[in-house]
Every structure is written in C-alpha cells, then in structure tokens.
Amino acid sequence: MKDKNHLSKPSDPDTSGEIRVRFAPSPTGYLHLGGARTALYNWLFARHNRGIFILRIEDTDRERSESRFQQQIIEDLQWLGLTWDEGPFFQHARKNLYIQHIHTLIQNQKAYYCFCSPEELEKKKEEYALKHLPLHYDGQCRKIPPEDAIKRIKAGQTPSIRFRTPDNGKTELRDLIRKKILFDNREFDDFIIVRSDGEPTYNLTAVVDDALMGITHVIRGDDHLSNTPKQILLYQALGFRIPQFAHIPMIMGPDNTRLSKRHGADSVSQYRELGYLPSALINYLALLGWSYDDRQTLFPISELIKKFDLKKVNKKASIFAPQKLDWINGKYIRQLAEPEFISLSLPFLFKAGLLDKDTLKCPSPTTIRILLSMRERLKKFCDLPALTEFFFRDSIKLSEEAKQQIFSKKDNFSLLQELYEQLQKIPAFEEKTLEILFQDLIKKKGLKLGDVVHPVRAAITGKTSSPGIFLTMVLLSKDRVLKRLKTILQQFEVIHPD
Numbered sequence: 001m002k003d004k005n006h007l008s009k010p011s012d013p014d015t016s017g018e019i020r021v022r023f024a025p026s027p028t029g030y031l032h033l034g035g036a037r038t039a040l041y042n043w044l045f046a047r048h049n050r051g052i053f054i055l056r057i058e059d060t061d062r063e064r065s066e067s068r069f070q071q072q073i074i075e076d077l078q079w080l081g082l083t084w085d086e087g088p089f090f091q092h093a094r095k096n097l098y099i100q101h102i103h104t105l106i107q108n109q110k111a112y113y114c115f116c117s118p119e120e121l122e123k124k125k126e127e128y129a130l131k132h133l134p135l136h137y138d139g140q141c142r143k144i145p146p147e148d149a150i151k152r153i154k155a156g157q158t159p160s161i162r163f164r165t166p167d168n169g170k171t172e173l174r175d176l177i178r179k180k181i182l183f184d185n186r187e188f189d190d191f192i193i194v195r196s197d198g199e200p201t202y203n204l205t206a207v208v209d210d211a212l213m214g215i216t217h218v219i220r221g222d223d224h225l226s227n228t229p230k231q232i233l234l235y236q237a238l239g240f241r242i243p244q245f246a247h248i249p250m251i252m253g254p255d256n257t258r259l260s261k262r263h264g265a266d267s268v269s270q271y272r273e274l275g276y277l278p279s280a281l282i283n284y285l286a287l288l289g290w291s292y293d294d295r296q297t298l299f300p301i302s303e304l305i306k307k308f309d310l311k312k313v314n315k316k317a318s319i320f321a322p323q324k325l326d327w328i329n330g331k332y333i334r335q336l337a338e339p340e341f342i343s344l345s346l347p348f349l350f351k352a353g354l355l356d357k358d359t360l361k362c363p364s365p366t367t368i369r370i371l372l373s374m375r376e377r378l379k380k381f382c383d384l385p386a387l388t389e390f391f392f393r394d395s396i397k398l399s400e401e402a403k404q405q406i407f408s409k410k411d412n413f414s415l416l417q418e419l420y421e422q423l424q425k426i427p428a429f430e431e432k433t434l435e436i437l438f439q440d441l442i443k444k445k446g447l448k449l450g451d452v453v454h455p456v457r458a459a460i461t462g463k464t465s466s467p468g469i470f471l472t473m474v475l476l477s478k479d480r481v482l483k484r485l486k487t488i489l490q491q492f493e494v495i496h497p498d
C-alpha cells in the first residue's frame, strides 16, 4: 500500500490498458457489509487483472462526515486485507479541481447559476404535486444571462449551480452485470452540481475524480443506478472518457428488505468484535452475489483472485444468511494454527470475566486444553464464554433441558449416587480410567452409554452438550465433578423426597 498523504495527486490517467478501480466510501457511517462487498469486488477485480485498486474517501459532505468513521473504515479495510495501491485520497482536499471543472461547464454553457431560494423551490414543488406533474426543476434560471448572474453574485447573492441537462435524446448505460438500459434525458431535471454553500455535489465530484484518476471500471451498488446516467451526461459534457459500469445488486435481509441494523450486526467492525475471522468474512461476502460453480463454498483468497469474474455476479439481490457465514467461519477457525486459535480466544474469555489479566498473558495448560476442546464446534469466538463458563466458574446454573435430563428419571438418583461413590475411589482421574469405570457401570446396570453420559453431562456442565464427557470431567477436575454431583444428589432428594 502506498501510503500517500492526503494532498498527493493521483497518478495521470493511464491509457495503457491497465485496469483501475476504486472504492469510494463516504465517512458518514461505519463500513457495512454492503460497502465491504463493493470494496472486495473492486479489489478482486483489480487483483485478478493485475490492475490498480484506489481508495478515495468521499467526504465532501462536511457536516455528516466524521473522522471516527473515516478511521474505522480504513482500519476495517486493512483488517479485511483489502489493501489499496493508491490513496487514500480525500475529496475535501481536492476542491480546487472540482471548481476548475465547474468553471469549464459554466463557460461552455453546460451549467448555470440558479438563484431560486429553497422557499421558492418548495412552493413550486407543492404546485407541481397538486397538478400531479413530475417534480422537476422548471429551468427558470437557465435564461439568466451570464453577465447578470455575475452581477448578482458580486452583489452578495449565493446561487447554486445546476447542470444543463439535454432537453431530449437518450443516454445509454451498458452495464457489465445487467442488460443495456436506455434513459430518456427528459427524465432528469437540471440537477445541482454545486450547492448554494459552495460545496460541489457527489455526481460532479465522483465524475471528476473517476476521470482524473483514470478509473476504467466503476463497480458499485445498484443503489447508484439512478446516478449513473447523470454522471454519463457529465462525462460527455466535460469531454471525459466514460468508464465501464458494473452495478452490483443489493444485499437483503432474510425478510427480503434491504440489509440494515434491523437485521442485527451490519458493520464490519461489529463482526470483528463478535469474533469472525477476516478470511471467513471475505469468503462469505464474495459468495454473497457471486458464485463460481454453485458447488464450491470455501475459497481461500488466492483462489478468489484467480476465479473472480464480474460476469458471474448475480443479477438478482442476494439474501444475507447468517448461518452460512457462521458455518464458513467455523471452517476457518478449524484451519487456524493452535497458538493463533488460543491467542484469538483468550480476550473473549477475559472480557467475559472468566480469566484474569495474568492468565490472559500466560494461560495454564488446562485453559489451553479447554479452549482446544471447543474448537471443533466453535462458530465464532464470541460464543466461547457461554460454551466454556462451566469450566471456569465455581457454581453452574442448569438449563431447563439439563434439568429434564437429570430429574425426569427417578432412577438417575441411584445411578449418580453409585457413580459418585466410585469416582471418589478412582485411582487416577484420567480419560481412560473414567471410560472403564463408565463401561463397568453400564454393564452392571444393563444400560446404554447414553443413559449414564446424558445425566452426568447435564449434572456437571448444566448443559446438554459439551466436549467428550471423559475429557470434560478431566478438565473440570475430580474435586469439581464430585462437588457438582453432590449438589445434584441433594436437589434430587428435594425433588423426589421418597
């Protein structure tokens, strides 16, 4: 990543056939999954084609842009491994460039000053609405001679600047993902390219930057589809080469509405905090709108780079499926080397108050074995405290299912009683010896292994699932196992007094 400072100029537009793409987030919120997927598709497209991936921060909206969001977006992209080759470029530092191009548009009469006040515009809107007419600006200020406009500005008026949209004709968008779309230019009114406070607007800044940065492919969410014909008109008016466009369909929640906070975690940083691995999130996001052959699900990043192709991006919206993400994350968790798995796990236990600072720095062999015993079933690190707390806390709470497994059978009392007595006498509290003890017990009582394991597990963990019972017992220690069995036996006497 070339870490240029924010005032640096992008390199000259490249005409050598090099592919140049950009991710252009607005720092008005966190990087959400949709944004991360747009960044990923741009990045994969660049890496696949040995092109250039540019990061541009679209922070012209000074009121809504916040540096904490900007920082977080940059950190999240780095965490995901989506490194950029040029930038980050900041639009607020490039205002002079936009002004230059706005003047060119005014000089060529492709744009004009508009002195209509917000109140006048509001009134017109109401009149139009009453007459059921489209809410288009009526072009009133088109007629103002440029010299008059300058005089009014000198006299202190602060106009906005509007683009003079062609009165007729059509604008064609050949999208790389969807079919060709023809827009009737009469659909667009003379849209504002500079607000009356002097700030250039998104359509203008995006076009100037994309052109000056030599962007060859604009890959972005299809929520921008309505902006694209306006941008094409601006490219034409400024005499710029028009890039290729690829609009990626939206991501929907399971209820078929656009994915948002309502559906749970929606920002990359939240997923990071919940204990998802960047490799898993990347893999999942790649599949959320793209597929290779409808069969393969796990793609290491090198394979994604090799196989990613815009032609295989879905034309329909994708539905976010948290279970699939969890499944993929679990797969990647199991691929981690042991030390990495441990060091990623420990902070989650610490945060939940299950470990103290010293153990965090230097975990005991038992803590390590407890964590490793969970690896096979783990889907995300934030599940670890709930899965392991019975190992770390002195007392446990029985789940309803666990209570059911223990107390629904009266015979379990004598079974647990006998086990308790035998465990007291056991010479070594080891997996092998415990297994032999259990086998002898079921033979003697004519039971199946599950008949003993289920109530014992429920009694000593408070749950109906855990790692293998013998390993769980060893990791808990003889002392704790006996104490917990004793507590259960006492409860039995209360529940079944006869």
Ligand code: GLU
Pocket: 024, 025, 026, 058, 206, 219, 220, 224
């Ligand atoms: N700043 C715009 C956004 O965050 C970028 C749109 C584009 O890629 O042109 O939606």
